[in-house]
Amino acid sequence: MTVLLAFSRAIDRVNEFIGRNVAWLILASVLISAGNAIMRKTFDISSNAWLEVQWYLYGTAFLLAAAYTLKRNEHVRIDFVSNMLSKRTRDWIDLICHFIFLLPFVLLITWLSIPWVTKSIRSGEISANAGGLILWPAKIMVAIGFTLLIFQTFSEIIKRFAIIIGRIPDETEHHDLPPEAEVMVATARQEAGK
Incomplete structure (x- = not known):
């Protein structure tokens, strides 16, 4: 398990570095978009190349940051339902879903x-x-982005298993719900217990 956790930490470091640095591509895309709009409206000059560069940059940021998003546990989920479950149940659901659904999907997309x-x-x-x-x-960004996501999926499977068996703490557990949400979760848990 120690070797697997070291492998997981190495993957996390790579995806953390990439995820933090590709955020600048969004700014570049916005600036190019604004410049293109100003040129088009002011001087009636436009270029398909500038439009395509915008979506190249945005797509690259999205694809390369997907693994970082998974690492940070910021992917889309139904938090209201998830928060009504016990921590252990959520960990098992994450482990099973990563292994049965996410891993085959990212492997298939990369292979194709x-x-x-x-x-x-x-x-x-x-x-x-x-x-x-x-x-x-x-x-090529599709292949690279999904390859990074494959590795991050393996990292998440390793970490989730280690959390379940008590080898490491869960560093992605969020305890920052607004007070209204805390009340809603507590009420829902009480209702579910009746």
Whole structure:
């Protein structure tokens, strides 16, 4: 278990570094979008390349930050329902769902993306839009993003198992619900107990 936890920590460090640094791509995308809009409205000049750069940057940020989001336990879930369950039940649900649903999904998407990316690189695929950009850099981000997500999924499975058996504390457990939500959760737990 010690070796697996060290592997998990290494994955976490890599995805933490990437996740924190790709956030700047959103700012770049917004600035390019604003600049493009100003040029279009002021000088009636526009370019499909600038529009495509925007979605390349946004897509890259989204794909590369997905593993970081999973690491931070910030992915979408129904917190109201989840908070009514015991901590141990939530840990088991996370472990089982990561292993049965998330891992096969990310493995499948990554496996399917490899020939898709390879074909795009070999053909020198270019956007069909006038003045459009080459497409393989955007497509390769799908493969890279899902590969990072595969590794983070393994890390989460390792950590969740270690938490269940009591080897490590849960560092992602949130205790920052607003007071109204705490009251709602307590009321729901009382109602469920009746």
